[in-house]
Amino acid sequence: MQKHFILILISLLTTGIHTVKACTIFSCSRGGQTFAAANEDDTTPFTRIWYNPATKDRYGSVCFGAPDMQVAAAMNEYGLFYDFAAANYDLSKLNLKNPYKGDLMWEILGKCKNVKEAMVILKKYDFAISAKALLADKEGNSIVITPEGIIEKTGDFQVNSNCNVINGKLSCRRPEIANEMLASSQENNIDFLKAILDKTHQEGELNTLYSSIYDLKKGTINVYLFHDYNTVYTINLKAELKKGYRIENLADHFPSSFAYESFSKNHSLYLKESILQEMKDKGTETTIAHYITESEKQAPKNKNLNSALLEVALQLIKYSWNEQSNGGMWDYWFSKPEGYNVKQYKDPRLTSADNLLKYLSAKENTDLKLKNFMYEMSGFVNLAQGNTSAAKEFYEKSIYNPEETYKVTLSRGTEMLCRLDEGKWK
Template identity: 75%
Template sequence: MKKYFLLMLIGLLGCIHSVKACTIFSCSRGGEVFAAANEDDMTPFTRVWYNPSTTDRYASVCFGAPDMQVAAAMNEHGLFFDYAAANYDLSKLNLTNPYPGDIMWEVLGKCKTVKEAIVLLKKYDYISYSQVLLADKEGNSILINPKGITEKSGDFQVNSNCNMINGKLSCRRPEIANEMLSGSKENNVEFLKKILDKTHQEGELNTLYSTICDLKNGIIYVYLFHDYNTVYTIDLKSELKKGYRIENLADHFPTSFAYESFSKNNSLYLKESIFQEMKDKGTDATIDYYIAESKKTAPKNEKLNSALLEVALQLIKYSWNEHNSGSAWGYWFSKPEGYDIKRYKDNRLTYAEKILTYLSANENKDLKLRNFMYEISGFVNLVQGNTKTGKEFYAKSISKPEEVYPVTLTRGTEIMKRLNK
């Protein structure tokens, strides 16, 4: 469990908007406006979630990994964005005025057009390692990275994250997309699908899913695991009327042997299987069953305990997402706004605490891991209004700094400072 958790923490440090190697482009010609993307990564189990409008946010649909970070999104006004990972050295850039949260999440909720977004973006430094393409239904698009904003010239714009080696791109994906877009006057789903097919990836790094967004009409065409013959169509206006929800993207597609094989080899597969059992057999019964299984096999079943910890964290992420308009769990990523604890009741938090209580009580070897679980139990109690208990967990989690993960020490110290004011 210790080895697994260390890998999880390493992933956390580099996972903020770290879609690995995507190909993204916008195209406006012939009266049609589209944005399209191949989302390439090594972690399957993509989520799609729908966020109704609130008094201060526009409605939207988001795509992302199980950590509930937004990889791509589109709001009710046809404003779209999608990230491609990049390798900017932020320490060499004079970035002194960052937005205190996720600037693109703010753009999605508050802006209708690229023009409106530029006004907001120019107030702050963009401090993500990624480059993002932002496009609207009027046909405008921009690329945003820590070095600034590049507006579209012509009728298309490509965002891809191939590295430069000796002054040349190390892969052909952006070149192929540019060649096909500049070599044709077409602008329709079938043509854009051909570009996605020509630029998709297979192997250890795979095109997990692809989207073609009709920004004028609010229609999204989705393809799973580089299969461009099977489409799931989202009518955003109709879907948003159904209310908030989180879905597994793969559930909207027929069974695929290639996708199933890829998924089963992923470290999150057991956790995802447990969540499927929760749907089929109920959360209480499923959690009780797996805790009982852990007791039978303890202390050998490292894999199951790691999966149970992931289940607890996923329940918290789901809960936070629903009660915070679809946003990622800012606390998990140590973002400033993440320390502003919002109080609410949610059964998923109760289930998460049950798992954490069991795991922490049975973790006597890895003290750092146990203190991490105390920290998360503290967070769960604070959210549910149990301030005294939450404070006790936090105090316990950081009482011996030499036995604490750095991220737990940072977050725990900040929370205690706020609780002691």
């Protein structure tokens, strides 16, 4: 199973956050209109949208991101928007004295109405992410936030982008094109911004997965899938938030496209996504039982099935945690300090994930490091559901043999056992 589980191994070894490969993002405020727009460029399809109604502690918002449920781009009910572009900052060489213990931009999205309010938080905490974030509000203000400091907008537009290296070659005129088009015109409307997105979209090893134009004053978003700028899905945030919290697949809002379907079906996560869709159609437990039966055959139809089932288990945990944290990412997965403060709650998705983890970890031919990783995940799931004694047993098993344990599992498992021994959860 481990040979076909490259994506999880990469996540385990890097535990990085906000790793969108290359994007073109800009804000523009002129003629009484205020917009933000972005091309989201990456190698992984299956983009999610999730809606987070307001709570007593947070403003309502909509988020876009990959299946790992990290926020790639978001807008809140007051028209505050942000989006990330990857960057190559060496954080170890920067004098970051007070990094935020969780997701700093997520905190800003939930607590701030505009850039001015966000600056209060940004002056208190360091932006400790190897990325650049453009933050814009409906009043026409925008800034680009980096680990080295904040870049304020000087005119009526601001561009945040990067140049990606593919096979050792630097090839990128996207920021220049966006700047040239914005500087040479006084237009500021959907068609003009869409033309910029079209001119700066990518195809090939990296693809523009989706493009978005945010009307920050009206609270609406025009979304285009897989660089098809003739088909639009429009979101009215106020209306959508009234429908309650939910996670959706972005592609479900668009008609079938041969180009997107071909791209998706050739991706390593396609089997996992197919199983998740079957869970929606036929029920979670029925689907899990079917695929466990298939897995137990000497020659299952798909040799990557067990890897996909592990990915499904992790996705169920991410979905569950996202909902109980009002849309936030699973900080524990990314080894963020706040992630070790595990809240306890009941959710059938966690039970389903635990059943899959127990089945997969019991298989005799499972790689020891991967088995210990699954023990760690079972420890987390049991702790989240209040099964403290079982959680401790799984965490102990996960780090019993350090030489056969991923570094990240060893680190997280050791930290969680210390907290369990201290009686953090009784």
